[in-house]
Amino acid sequence: MNLENPKKFKMLVDQAHEVAVNFFRPISRKYDKAEHAYPKELDMLASLLDGFNDGAAEAPSSTALGKRGASDDNSIKNGANMSAALGVFELCYGDTGFLLTMPRQGLGNSAIGAVANDEQLKRFKGKWAAMAITEPGTGSDSANIRTTARKDGDDYILNGEKIFVTCGERADCVVVWATLDKNLGRAAIKSFVVERGTPGMRVERLEHKLGIKASDTAVINFTDCRVPAANLLGNPEIDVAKGFAGVMETFDNTRPLVAAMAVGCAMASLERIKELFKDHLDADYGTPPLNASNIEATIYRMEAEWEACRLLTLKACWMADNRQPNSKEASIAKAKAGRIGSEITLKCVELAASLGYGEDELLEKWARDSKILDIFEGTQQIQQLIIARRVLGKSSAELK
Amino acid sequence: MNANELQGFGLHMLNRFASSHWPDTLKVRKPFEKLLYTGSRTGFQLVGTLSRGFGQKGSKLDAKQRLPAAAKGVFDLSLSDEQQMMRDTLQRFAKDALRPAAHAADHDAVFPVDVRSQAIELGLNFYAVPEALGGMAAEQSVVSNVLMAEDLGYGDFTLGASILAPMGVANALTRWGTKEQQEKYLSAFAEEIPPLATFAFNEAVPAFNPNQLATTAQRDGSGYVLNGEKALVLLAKDAEFFLVAAQLDGKPAVFIVEGGTKGLGFKEDPGMGLKAAETLKMRLENVRAEKLGDNEFDYQAFLDMGALAWVGLAVGTCQAVMDYTAHYANERIAFGEPISHRQSVAFMIADMAIEIDAMRMLLWNAASLAEAGKPFHREAYLARLLAAEKSMKIGNDGVQLLGGHGFTKEHPVERWYRDLRAVAVMHSGLHA
Numbered sequence: 088m089n090l091e092n093p094k095k096f097k098m099l100v101d102q103a104h105e106v107a108v109n110f111f112r113p114i115s116r117k118y119d120k121a122e123h124a125y126p127k128e129l130d131m132l133a134s135l136l137d138g139f140n141d142g143a144a145e146a147p148s149s150t151a152l153g154k155r156g157a158s159d160d161n162s163i164k165n166g167a168n169m170s171a172a173l174g175v176f177e178l179c180y181g182d183t184g185f186l187l188t189m190p191r192q193g194l195g196n197s198a199i200g201a202v203a204n205d206e207q208l209k210r211f212k213g214k215w216a217a218m219a220i221t222e223p224g225t226g227s228d229s230a231n232i233r234t235t236a237r238k239d240g241d242d243y244i245l246n247g248e249k250i251f252v253t254c255g256e257r258a259d260c261v262v263v264w265a266t267l268d269k270n271l272g273r274a275a276i277k278s279f280v281v282e283r284g285t286p287g288m289r290v291e292r293l294e295h296k297l298g299i300k301a302s303d304t305a306v307i308n309f310t311d312c313r314v315p316a317a318n319l320l321g322n323p324e325i326d327v328a329k330g331f332a333g334v335m336e337t338f339d340n341t342r343p344l345v346a347a348m349a350v351g352c353a354m355a356s357l358e359r360i361k362e363l364f365k366d367h368l369d370a371d372y373g374t375p376p377l378n379a380s381n382i383e384a385t386i387y388r389m390e391a392e393w394e395a396c397r398l399l400t401l402k403a404c405w406m407a408d409n410r411q412p413n414s415k416e417a418s419i420a421k422a423k424a425g426r427i428g429s430e431i432t433l434k435c436v437e438l439a440a441s442l443g444y445g446e447d448e449l450l451e452k453w454a455r456d457s458k459i460l461d462i463f464e465g466t467q468q469i470q471q472l473i474i475a476r477r478v479l480g481k482s483s484a485e486l487k
Numbered sequence: 488m489n490a491n492e493l494q495g496f497g498l499h500m501l502n503r504f505a506s507s508h509w510p511d512t513l514k515v516r517k518p519f520e521k522l523l524y525t526g527s528r529t530g531f532q533l534v535g536t537l538s539r540g541f542g543q544k545g546s547k548l549d550a551k552q553r554l555p556a557a558a559k560g561v562f563d564l565s566l567s568d569e570q571q572m573m574r575d576t577l578q579r580f581a582k583d584a585l586r587p588a589a590h591a592a593d594h595d596a597v598f599p600v601d602v603r604s605q606a607i608e609l610g611l612n613f614y615a616v617p618e619a620l621g622g623m624a625a626e627q628s629v630v631s632n633v634l635m636a637e638d639l640g641y642g643d644f645t646l647g648a649s650i651l652a653p654m655g656v657a658n659a660l661t662r663w664g665t666k667e668q669q670e671k672y673l674s675a676f677a678e679e680i681p682p683l684a685t686f687a688f689n690e691a692v693p694a695f696n697p698n699q700l701a702t703t704a705q706r707d708g709s710g711y712v713l714n715g716e717k718a719l720v721l722l723a724k725d726a727e728f729f730l731v732a733a734q735l736d737g738k739p740a741v742f743i744v745e746g747g748t749k750g751l752g753f754k755e756d757p758g759m760g761l762k763a764a765e766t767l768k769m770r771l772e773n774v775r776a777e778k779l780g781d782n783e784f785d786y787q788a789f790l791d792m793g794a795l796a797w798v799g800l801a802v803g804t805c806q807a808v809m810d811y812t813a814h815y816a817n818e819r820i821a822f823g824e825p826i827s828h829r830q831s832v833a834f835m836i837a838d839m840a841i842e843i844d845a846m847r848m849l850l851w852n853a854a855s856l857a858e859a860g861k862p863f864h865r866e867a868y869l870a871r872l873l874a875a876e877k878s879m880k881i882g883n884d885g886v887q888l889l890g891g892h893g894f895t896k897e898h899p900v901e902r903w904y905r906d907l908r909a910v911a912v913m914h915s916g917l918h919a
Contacts, residue, residue, distance in 0.1 A: 088570075088851060088854075089559040089563050089859075090564070090852040091559065091856070092562065093561050169562065373698070376872050388872060388873075390869060394849055394866075395846075395873060396845075399844060399848055401562065405563075405564055419840060419841050468834075471838070472833070474840050475827075475834060475836055475840075478813055478837065479813050479816065486830075487830075
């Protein structure tokens with residue numbers, strides 16, 4: 088048993104850390120202030136990352152996430168899921184918003200990776216894909232979406248409104264969830280790749296947000312939007328048994344990455360607060376918490392919670408890398424990190440007083456960025472439901 | 488006036504009172520004398536156990552034995568085959584021997600003899616003794632030891648602690664003992680009936696800090712002399728020897744004290760939990776002792792090893808709480824359906840799952856670093872900190888989920904509530 092970071096990922100971690108410190112941090116406040124301005128500096132970085140991805144044996148990009156590419160021998164693997172999380176820790180330590188707007192690293196890419204057939208994988212390779220699920224009236228209950236897809240010859244016609252689409256404006260294409268038949272529930276829900284510029288698809292506006300301001304969050308309207316049938320990801324048949332499950336499976340792998348984002352964001356706050364209080368803290372942890380000052384004990388407690396989030400995230404990734412079903416563990420990681428992330432970032436603002444509340448430091452920004460991580464990709468409460476159903480052996484019909 | 492108030496009076500006042508006319512005027516002399524008798528009887532009058540006379544037999548060593556560090560490879564949460572086998576055995580033992588005995592043991596405040604002998608039969612103590620001394624330990628196995636704590640804790644927190652305390656002393660001797668101490672004391676753990684030994688660290692001081700001990704040690708010839716008072720000593724009555732923490736030249740150190748040594752006195756020290764561990768207060772009045780270990784001894788690491796064992800027990804017991812309450816919530820009907828269908832109930836259980844796994848990760852990380860010979864104090868510190876808080880929350884929620892039934896002794900959750908509070912309080916007392 089060993090819970091230390093794998094040596095083979097040290098270089099990746101160090102490089103991601105360099106990107107965070109030298110690339111992200113210097114422009115962090117700039118794009119927090121200039122919401123919706125495109126961070127052009129990131130293009131150069133993305134090209135660099137493309138080089139890494141293509142050169143690496145196991146790329147930390149979305150296609151490697153999930154069931155493809157896992158090895159068949161029985162040895163324990165530290166693979167793409169773990170390296171992705173380790174990279175995300177460092178990049179979000181830099182700037183969470185920037186990670187979300189890294190070219191070609193969209194949530195839609197994960198969906199394509201999970202569900203696309205081989206022809207589609209080839210056709211969409213290298214494209215930056217956003218994911219459009221949520222609608223004004225449908226968030227947590229994603230099986231209830233109202234956007235429709237009607238077959239018309241060799242195309243489908245999409246109609247509906249999507250909100251909270253991350254990278255909705257910047258991405259090359261959007262993976263849109265739509266239903267082939269509202270009466271057939273989740274089995275009829277499919278995802279369609281819609282390229283930017285397709286007539287009938289329009290970005291109505293970008294949201295003004297509490298945090299992650301560098302990330303574009305779009306409202307997209309589909310009005311008789313014509314999409315080739317070949318863009319329906321995976322299998323067009325309505326299969327009551329497994330239709331919905333395919334895309335939901337993506338979340339088993341992306342949930343740990345959202346947890347990783349929270350770990351990274353909170354890491355920034357924790358490191359900064361320890362620097363600010365370095366004269367108050369015993370670097371050797373020599374005083375029992377009860378006997379330490381309130382400030383010390385508060386910081387040590389946050390550190391303990393943070394370590395738990397970090398290790399739970401790595402556990403979920405380790406299970407995915409080793410082909411162990413990890414739905415519960417992915418939710419545990421996301422639920423824990425989601426709530427602890429904000430607890431830490433907010434507490435650090437409090438501890439730093441006006442230094443934390445003001446804009447000379449980035450502490451207040453991190454406290455605004457972290458909040459979304461407990462909400463998107465399955466809220467705290469949804470994660471708790473998923474975990475509870477597993478522990479209690481209950482279906483979603485029984486435990487609502 | 489009861490015996491406690493009387494003790495508070497002080498001998499001086501007693502003297503004044505006794506020599507005056509008041510007891511006779513008030514006609515209270517006889518009742519008063521009876522109270523005095525009772526009062527002094529509740530002092531440190533309990534007799535401990537005489538040690539077996541260590542060092543008579545046992546192997547001779549060429550050098551002190553230290554277990555080599557475990558080699559580590561990739562990030563890996565899987566267990567070795569040996570660990571899995573040990574888990575299977577201990578889980579059965581916990582279910583068949585510990586859980587059924589726990590309620591009565593807690594009620595009677597006695598560590599059942601047959602639980603002790605069954606644990607001995609399992610041969611657990613052999614895992615703590617190096618091969619050169621007749622044991623089975625070939626390399627450091629802190630991870631296995633905390634897994635053991637988890638599995639025993641699942642059966643019962645206090646019975647688990649009572650089994651682990653003597654084993655912990657053996658682990659401590661293996662990790663820290665000098666050649667002579669290992670020959671004399673450690674070898675006994677490979678005998679048919681290993682010694683019952685325990686730790687005396689806690690002192691009855693609010694916010695007790697194990698780095699600032701009131702118990703003192705002074706050099707006396709080739710040995711030391713200890714003075715002070717210890718609290719919540721597990722299984723003290725039957726212990727043949729103790730590992731006692733005392734302040735030497737302003738710094739804490741650990742000493743070996745044999746049972747029956749002149750100057751040792753005990754009195755009952757029942758706690759909120761740990762009932763079956765028969766906790767006692769121990770007084771040391773000029774008690775002869777030898778210092779444990781040599782200049783490699785690390786007091787903080789000694790404490791950390793104790794913390795890991797308590798956290799292990801806590802994780803196991805919390806798992807028991809979750810399994811028990813999940814089962815109850817599924818069976819208990821209210822408003823027409825199982826209460827597990829209510830989010831407030833379901834989420835309390837989900838949070839248990841989250842925090843149990845959180846504690847477990849911190850524990851395994853610390854244990855893994857420890858057995859690899861790497862620095863692990865920060866990790867042990869954080870693991871204890873988290874477990875102190877989360878395990879009590881789980882213990883608390885465990886009673887809450889059973890409502891009024893949780894408050895009575897018909898269910899084990901109230902016992903787990905009482906036992907889990909010890910995690911935040913105990914320092915040393917065990918050693919992984």
